[in-house]
Amino acid sequence: MSRFSTLRLDRVSRSFGRHAALKELQLEIGGGEFVALLGPSGCGKSTALNCLAGLLPLTGGAIWLDEQRIDRIAPERRGFGMVFQNYALFPHLTVRGNVAFGLKMARVPKADIARRTDRALEMVQLTGHAHKRPGQLSGGQQQRVAIARAIVLEPRLVLMDEPLSNLDASLRLEMRTEIRRLHQSLGLTTVYVTHDQEEALSLADRLVVLRDGVMQQVGTPEEVYGRPANRYVAGFMGYRNMLEVTVASADGDRLSLRLAGARLTGLDRDGLTAGGRAIAAIRPEDLDVAGDDADGRIPADIEVVEYHGRELAVQARLSNGQQVHFRTAGRLAPGDHVELAAAPERVLVFAPDAGEKPQPADEPAKDVPRQKAATP
Structure with missing residues (x-):
């Protein structure tokens, strides 16, 4: 796995016509860190993730991986793994086939494909389901396949876009623990999008709270939860x-x-x-x-x-x-x-004009259309 010291978003902006979905986002992420982008629907968090992935071009700013500028590099050359909200699994391939697909496209030797696929399936506890197709799996198992497909590539950065929003409450708790375990055991660097403040608090090393494309606060879970920077952040963090x-x-x-x-x-x-x-x-x-x-x-x-x-x-x-x-x-x-x-x-006492109370955080963001599975 290729390591890096710092991922830097330097005044990253993205507009759709006259609508600015992301406005000069300035953020540094250290190698091995778990950062959650948090906010209600339409705040810009999925837009930021898709800019990182290369699925959306920037309309301003730059993205740097150490000394290399990467926002002009094609998505498949960035070496990132991505886990989508809708899993994006190939329905006609087995679990093993889905996990191994990216390695085959990268022309990895067959022996290495087998070894790395076995290890990824073992890490997400799906070895006994390798021969099944996605339609034969539960929602939680499908999400594990999507995670295995991302980590088998040994990416230098894993991007997760609302990966648990389609699961029921008990599965969400189980998968939260699983995602954190994998992050720690593999030494991953993870950027995670969610509208769920409890999810973000339990998973992340740092939170980035967004509102209308503008960063409101960045800090540890303890800092953002206990010392919100403004009334908007306070409202979103449970006040x-x-x-x-x-x-x-x-x-x-x-x-x-x-x-x-x-x-x-x-x-x-x-x-x-x-x-x-x-x-x-x-x-x-x-x-x-x-x-x-x-x-x-x-x-x-x-x-x-x-x-x-x-x-x-x-x-x-x-x-x-x-x-x-x-x-x-x-x-x-x-x-x-x-x-x-x-x-x-x-x-906590704020000035009356120090930010409006945010929208209820009960719906996942839909900043841009979700990616669908392609046909291999």
Whole structure:
């Protein structure tokens, strides 16, 4: 496997007519790193991946692999492996035939093809299915074939475009572990596109959050999850409650806030001052029914209660009409009145114009048409 030190996207841009799908993306990826491009549908993440793969030409910028500029090199000469959302398997070939296909096209000697194919099938635990055709496999097994077909080429970079979005919940969890295991055991460099923040957090060494083709934040999962750069990133990383508040006073980075006739304390993210409007971002799991010793008790009326096993997911309404979501292990029912509280370090406070709350991340992106299997 050909190693490299740095993959660099230097102000990479891609437009479709007047629409700029990617705007001057600046990013460095180290050899052996797992980087996830994260964002809602249409944010530009699949466009970025297809530019890396060579499936889309750039309209601006350059891509460098160490000292070699590669954006002008044909896709098949870049030495990258790609795993598509729709698997793109050849239905008339066996599992072994699908995995070996790229090696045959590269005119690898037959003995090497057999050895490398056997090893790839063993690594994805499909040795016993080598004689089957894709239609005889489950969705998770088909995805394993697609991964084996990519890694058998011993690529210097693996590109994965929403590879788990077509699987059910249990298979997604299983395949997440499998992908991370393969990345670590083979020393791969991986760029992974997803709209699922939990998936990105569990897999990646670094996250790149995109919005309308512009990078909003890049950092470790811990940095992006715990210290979102702006209100948009906060909303996408699980801060579902975006509550309009007034800043009552400021003490360093601690703000005292007025909300629905109550007081709330939070952390200043945008240099706010007393008297102004702001947005308090709180995750549902960080807002709960107030205990006897809690500060900042916010009155709310329960509207919807959903059973989630060990806890309830609750939608409530504040006295000023704002809606809130929280989780609790207690028993609640629609119509109940409660008082809510959140620890100050779990309340992030942004300027009201510091970014809109993103679209719900419930649909995979479709930045460009997916690739279909060709006929060998």
